[in-house]
Amino acid sequence: MSDLLTQKENTLVQHPDGSYIFGAIPDMPKFGLPGGKIYLRIGIHRRANSGFGVVHIWEAHRADLLKHGCQTVDGVAAIVAKMIVPGAQIYCEFKEQRCGNRVAVLRTSMGTLILEPRHERATGFGYFVVTWYPQKRAHGTLVGQIPRAPSNQK
Known part of the structure; x- marks a missing residue:
């Protein structure tokens, strides 16, 4: 069993x-x-279309992930x-969620990530990966793109 599966969500x-x-x-x-x-985050899978993070x-998408190696x-x-x-392009559907507008990051060769804005005590404001799916077209309005990271960001 993976060490990831022993961690808190x-x-x-x-x-x-x-x-x-x-x-x-x-x-x-x-x-x-x-x-x-x-x-x-480690996350949790409750059922189809319910959960977040790695788990x-x-x-939810094991078969598609296997196709990507x-x-x-x-x-x-x-x-x-x-x-x-x-x-990588950033899209937003502007459907207000309880935490704010979710955004989608699209990389056409690999699919789409859905990110949710959250304010956490440990990290402050940030975007957390909710899910990934293989669809290569994001919904919503193109609002920007991932910038080049400054060398001191990580």
Whole structure:
């Protein structure tokens, strides 16, 4: 059994580079969207369309992840990291959730990540990965793109 599956659901997952930050969403004042760092948590899978984080992504989309070379739950963080790259497009449907507007990060070769804005005591404001799916077209309005990371960000 993976060590990830023994952790609490809100535990942050490490990026393959060893940090806990997977990238950043830039400030987009034109759309009323604040910037923030991107985090991935262990998460939980309750049922179809209900859950968040690594466990939810693995349980809900295992067959599709296998097609992308992700053989175990431990490989999910690497898939997420490969999607949050400079130039990846950011979309927003502007459907207000209880925490604010969710955004989608689209990398056409790999699918779409859904991120939720949250303010956490330990990290402050940031975006947390809710799920991934293989659909290569995001819904909503194109609001920006992932910026190049400053060398001191991670």
